[in-house]
Amino acid sequence: MGYKVLIGLEMHCEISNTKTKVFSSAINGYSDKANTNIRPVDMAFPGTLPVVNKEAVRLSLMASMILGCTQPEYLYFERKNYYYPDLPKGFQITQETKPAPIGSYGKLEYEVNGEKKSVRINNLHLEEDAASSDHYASGSRINYNRAGVPLLELVTEPDFRSADEAVAFLETMRSIYQYADISEADSKKGQVRCDVNVSIMEDNLDENDPKNWGTKIEIKNVNSFGGVRDAINYEIQRQIDLKEDGKYDEMPQQTRRWDEESGTTIYMRSKVDAIDYKYFVEPNIPKFKISKEWLEEIRKSIPRLAFERKEQYINEYGVSEYDATILVKEKPVADFFEKTISLGANPKSASNWITTNLLGNLNKMELTIDEAKLTPEHLAELIKMVEDKEISSQQAKGVFTESLETGKSPHDIAAEKGLKQITDEGEIVKITNEVLDENPDVIKQYKNGKTNMVNYLVGQVMKKTGGKANPSLARDVMAKEIEKR
C-alpha cells in the first residue's frame, strides 16, 4: 500500500539586522564574545521592563507582507510561561494566535526541482530568543548574548508532501530573509532552527479532510536544512514501518527530538504531557496601533527579492537562466554582481566571471564572497581592460587569480608583470615581417596550399612578443602581410 505524507514546518529565524535586541537596548550580536551584549532586562533583574524595538516590528511586518499574511490592527505581545535556565524571566515574550500576531493566514509560492508549489502560512510571530547554553560534564554554561535577540517564528500548514518540498521552502525563506535585509538567516550561526511535524496517511484517502490525517509527530530542534531532510525521511520510514507492522494505531501523538549523531528521532514526551504555557497578554507593553500609513511605507520599502532580480538579470541583462539562478542563490553574490555592473561592467561578462571563475575559486579557498579580496571594483576594471584590449582574455585569467589572492588591482598586476598588450598595428606589422623574413620555407609551404601554416606564423609573432600581441590583430596583420610576399 502507498502512503501520502503531510509535513508542516515551524521555522524560527533570528532577525540579525536590527542594532539592538527586541525588548532590550543591548546590542543584537549573539556571536560576539560571550556575555558582553547584555542589559539588566536580558537577565531579568527585578524591576526591569521590556521595551519594544520598532525596527524589529518593522522588519517583521515586512516579512508578514512578503508571506501574503494579514497584519494586525493592533500589536500585542503575550507571555509564554515556563521554567528553564536559559530563560531568565521564566517566560518568553511572544505572540499567540489570539490576539492576532504580526502575520496571519498567508501563502507563499516556491519552486522545487523547477516545479511551482505553494504553501499556506498559518501565522508569523515575533518573539524573543532564549539564552544559549553549552553543556559540559562538569556543568553548563549560559551565554546571555542571545537572550532577547528578535526571533521570527513562521508556522506553515501541513502542505508539504516530501522532504524535498520542505527543504525547498526553507531555502526560499532563507533567500527572502536575506534579500529583504531582515536576517543573514545563517543556520551555521544558529540563526535558523526548525520544528517539523510529520504524519502519514493512506494514499487513496482524501487529504483535504483532516479526519483522514494520521497521527501528528512533532520533531523539535532541527538546526540545519540537511537535518530537516534527514529527519523527515527518517520519520516517514519509521511511521511506515509501524503501519506495516500493525503498530501504528498504538503510536500516541508525541514530540520527538532529532538526534543528528545517530540520524534518528528520539521520543521526548506525549501530547498528554504537553506543557501548559499559561499564555496571557504582556501587561508591560501597551497595545500599539499599527497605522495604515506605516504599513504602506513598509510595503514600499520592501527590497527586490531573489525572483525579481533573477527576472531582471535574464530579461534586461541577457544572462542565461542557469547563470541567473546561480547569481541570485545567495544575496551577497547577487549584490556583488549588481555592484560590478553599476561600475560599468558588461553584465554578461560579469556574470561569466562570477559564475565560472569567482564562485569556484572561493569555494576552493573556503571563503564567502564578502571575504574575497577581489572586489566588484577589481572585477569591473578587469572586464574593462579585456574589452579595451589592454590585455588578452588569456592574460586576464592570470590577473584575476592574482587579484583574488592578493587583493591588488588588475591594473597594478598588469603593470607589474609588463602585461600590456601590443595593439599598435605598425609595431605588429614590423614584428610580422621579421617573422616572415626568418621563415622563407614556411611562406613557400603556405603558397603551395598549406594555408594552416599561417597559424604557426602567428604563433611565432606571439612568441616574439612574449604573448603581448593582440592575437586577433596579429592574425589579421599576418593574413595581409603574407599575401604581399
Added chain:
Amino acid sequence: MSYMDKTIEEVHEALVKGEVTSKDLIKEALEKSHEVQEKCNAFVTIMDDVKEEKVTDELLSGIPYGIKDNYSTKGILSTGSSNTLKDYVPFFTATAIDNLAKKGAVAVNKTVLDEFGMGGTGTTGHTGIVTNPWDKTRMCAGSSAGSAAAVAAGVYPYATGSDTGDSIRKPAAYCGIVGYKPTYGMISRYGLFPFASSLDHCGALTRSVKDAAIVVDGMKGIDKYDMTSWDSSNMHLYESIDGKVKGKKLCYIKELCDINMYPNADAELKAHLENFMKTIEKCKNLGMEVTEESVDMTLLSAIPSVYVVISCAEATSNMSNLTGFIFGPRAEGDKWDTEMKNYRTKGFSPLIKRRFVIGSYVLQAENKDRYFHNAQRVRRLVVDKWNELFEKYDAVILPVGSGPAKKLEGSKDALDKNTAILEDHLQIGNFGGFPSITIPNGFVSNLPVGVNITGKCYDDINVLNIAYALESSMGYKNQIAREVK
C-alpha cells in the same frame, strides 16, 4: 528643635534660611529611624553613613526620605522584604528614585513591606511584623507598612510606596497620614519589583496633600525604560493646587457607605461611617455638591475576586525570575530544577505560595476563560462603571476600610464577608489606573481613620485639589502619631 515632623515646604524654608542644614536633618532622621525601628520594626536597612545633599531651589533638596524596599537601589540592599532576595544588592536604581535624587532628595532608609507587596497587613516581610506607631498592638496595614509607620512617626516628611490593590492608601489611613498613587504610568515602574504589572503603581506617603504633590512631581516623568509611562511634563501638581473646589461634584456609593447595608455592624464600623458622613458635610460646606449614587451590588461584590485572580496570575509569572541562579541565595540541588524548587520552597512565605497556586490555577488552559478572562471582563465592567460616574462627577469619595487599624492578634487575614467590599473597593483605582488619594478624616476608638478621593485618569490635579480643600477644612494635616495608651 525638630524638623522631620514638619511639612516639606516648612523644612525647605528652614534649609534655605540656613536655620538648619541637610546634615542636621539627616542626623535627626537617622536617630528617629533607630527609635522607630526599635518600636515598630519599620526598616530593612538604615543608611547610617548617608551624605548630605546641596540645598537648591528644589523643594526636596537636602531633605531625608524613605524608600520602600521593593524599589531597586544601586549599591543598597533591596530585598522586597523577601528571603529570596535577602542579600540582593542591585547595580541599577529605579527611575523614580533616580528622579528624586536629581532633585537632591536624600534617602536615609529602606522600609519594610509585605513580601513583594503581596499582602495588606505589614506582617509578612522577612524581617518581621511592622507595628502601628499609634498602637503597637495594631497593624499598619500593607504593603507599604514601613513607609507609613515611619512617615506617621515623624522620621521624615515622606517615603515612597507602591500600590497594587491599596498598598499605599490603606496603610496611610491606618497610620493617619496621606497616601497618593497618581494615574497609572505617571511614575515609571522601572526598577520597582513587580507584583502585578497591570495594577502596580508607584506613589508617595506623606503627611499633607501638598507634600504628596511635591513628591510625585519629583518622582514622575516619561521613561524610555517603561513603555506604560507617559509624558506629564506639562502637569505641575504642586503649583496647580489652589484649593478652589466650589461647584465641584462628588459622589459616594450607597452600597458601601450606608450603615443599613451592614446588619451586623460593630461599633467601630458605625463610628467610621458616621465620621465619613461628617466629612461629606464638610465637602458640602466647601461648596461642593455631593450625591449618593447606587452601583449594582453584584458588580461591587465581584471586585475582591477579580483582584485576586488578576493579581495572582500576573504575580506568578512576574516572580518566575526568582530562581536563585542569577541573583538571590542559590539553593542546593543535584539538578537545576531541584535547585530552583529548593530556592523557591525555602524562600517564599506560605502566603505568597498560596497566591502562586491561585495564579497558576486561573491561567491553566482549562480554567483560563472561566477565571482569568472573566476577571478581565469584570475588571472592564467596573472601570466602565467608574468612568461613567466620572462623566457626572469630578471624583468619587469613599471611606477607607471598615474602621481604624486592625489588631495584630486574632483577625489576621480572615476577611469578614460583610465588610469585604468596604475593605477592598480601593482596588477599583488600580483596575482603572485612576488617580487616588487617601487623607486622614478623624478618629475612631482614638485611632486615625481615612477617606479616599478617586478621579478619572490624568485628572490628578483635580483629585489633589479636592483633597487639599478637604484637608484644609479638617484638623489632621501633618499629624504625627501619638501613641495611644
